[in-house]
Amino acid sequence: MEATVPALKNIQKALDEAGVGDKVKATVPPNADVYVSPDDKPSSGQFRPDIDDIMTDMVKFLHDHGSPFVVNIYPFLSLYQSDNFPFEFAFFDGGRNMQDNGGVSYYNVFDANYDTLVSALKKAGVPSLKVVVGEVGWPTDGNKNGNVKLARRFYDGLLKKLAKNEGTHLRPGKMDVYLFGLFDEDMKSIAPGNFERHWGMLTYDGKPKFDMDLSGKGGDKPLVGVSGVEYLPKQWCVLDDEVKDKSKLPANIQYACASGDCTVLGYGCSCNGLDEKSNVSYAFNMYFQMQDQDVRACDFDGFAKITETNASTKGCLFPVQIISAGGRAAPPALGLAALLSSFRGWMRSVM
Template sequence: MASHQMLPEMVVRMMRDNGIKRVKIFDADPWALKSLEGSEMEVMVAIPNDMLGIMQSYENAKEWVDKNVTRYTHPGGVNIRYVAVGNEAFLKAYKGQFMNTTFPALQNIQKALNEAGHGHNIKVTTPLNADVYNSPDSNPVPSAGTFRSDIQSLMTDIVRFLDGNSSPFVVNIYPFLSLNQNPNFPVDFAFFDGGATPLNDNGVAYNNVFDANYDTLVYALRKAGVPNMKIVVGEVGWPTDGVNFANVSFAKRFYDGFLKKMASGKGNLDVYLFGLIDEDQKSVLPGDFERHWGIFRYDGQPKFPIDLSGGGNDRYLVPAKGVQYVGNLWCVFNKNVKNQKKLKQLGGQVSYACTLADCTALKYGGSCSGLDQQGNVSYAFNQYFQLQDQDVEACSFKGLGVVTKVNASSGGCLFPVQIVSGSARAAAHVSFLLLLWLLLVVVLL
């Protein structure tokens, strides 16, 4: 959900350069999967929620497996390990929309995988948000954990089915959300550096919300009759912009502690960090932080030092190689405009720009929230200008904008310049090859 995506092969190379060996994608995009061929990276592909309904047909499930799994599992192909059926399908916000379609889709995809000869190596699962289980308000400790009452029977059926097929329970756990959504949440309890008051549960002391949340799931699985079921953390991370607690400092603190914990081997968890790259067109319905989960910026530049091995080495990750930028141009507020009638249109022009482009860094607590009024206008104008590939007309704003070659970034507020998207580069490459072919034909004639 980014307006300008890097070439998939560039992203794969960036991951390999940084020693990333497993990747989870949220669909089965053929361009992405083709780029993963021969990489030996373990891949989780996915069926989006809006396809769960059609997967109730076994014929559709077979067709999907043939097209999106079998097609890529040849020698030297893609190392597909899991098929994720839906994503957080039982979120309360969905109001039961996928309640009747998720389990049948799971069953059909697993059956299709088995029939195609993949069932032993490729497992079906359904990543779920941590809100599918809880502890009662009267006893808010992990050992009291159970699946949510409205889906308890369904969850019991699902986890027993998954466990029977040696498939894992995939859960998304976000300490950031616990902190961001509860004004009374103790800040230190979201991290791993031991500053929080422990939560005591029958002699077990929990020093952070991740461990407490994880063990709540462990107890819920025990009560559902699958005490030894494998758990995979499908998403965990910390955003870097858009709201008060989403910043580089907190993100680094979280990852440093979390990765050190993973490296210690306690629990031997399989974990997918979320996410890799920022997404400027992602929905902000859950919050203005949603577009800033990446450990890399939109252009493949690392945001902060991080040691993915958990060894504590403070170093920046290897950036993406071969990124092309549209140009070193910015769009800013035209300070020469003095006409009051024109200036009264500023609010409407800023609103227009931010309706289409990403202005979440301007929100309270964001990295650009400290700009003055003219800075806010310039940031909004530039975001729209970059979204439109630096088209000069996109900096008009009824005469209130002006293009400059001077970088308008200020302090920790980045005024970005746009990259040439992967699709544009691919199209240009095809056009170039076509031109060469035409020239060759002309020469031969």
């Protein structure tokens, strides 16, 4: 942490010396755990005592150089980290509220968290420092509260709020907020939790998971999915239940899950409740697909076999891997103008 601010200053200095410092600003995107509220009230927000000096130095530098403070706010994590956290307070349409000093009421943890930061900035001597929410979202799997229904509820409330440009009690007006994320990431670290691989609003192959309206007007409809997706052959790696001696099976399952992705098999997840054979087959297949269907990846000491029968069952999708960029012919090079035109067309299609 001690090296963060010197690094920030060096990067901004390099930008300034390159002649782009007035347009390109260096910043640091910390999580919301860098500030606290001793009495759980936003107006009491302050930077954590153990890093207060560092954070104060950082935000004053950002202020002096016209850079924003970028923060990642995840209401889902508030719910995940405490069984006592009020469930409805994680959303924007719930019946829970928090009373702050002066009779101010907060009806969702996003606003309360944001204003806790605003209070911390005021105490640090930079009350007007611009704030950008660099990441906010809701996972759709990997946890009992990570599912499509709750993700849609969260995004609906968030987008309607942002469309009103109402801001928060301490910072009324338009907010700069970036959604996280677009796609699932099946190789992301799961140290924080199995949900880490399921933040995407689109599936791994670019299909929309739920209807939404990015304008916040409430006219939910499917996002435009990715076109032209190509898949590897329709084949799956499953448990060969004809094998009699299964003494080495647990070790092979452990290997498959450690090297593949079994995050949807846990309690409350989308593939929870499969029978033993399907659980093992799911683990084997995920490893097989993530290895681009290499036949050597479907052996597992003879416990596995390749089948052309779709192994998906009981609402649990056994995916087939998409063809990676390395497996396709390179497309014609696009100029900058063509790239910008393509991006604008995609934005219009999803809005």
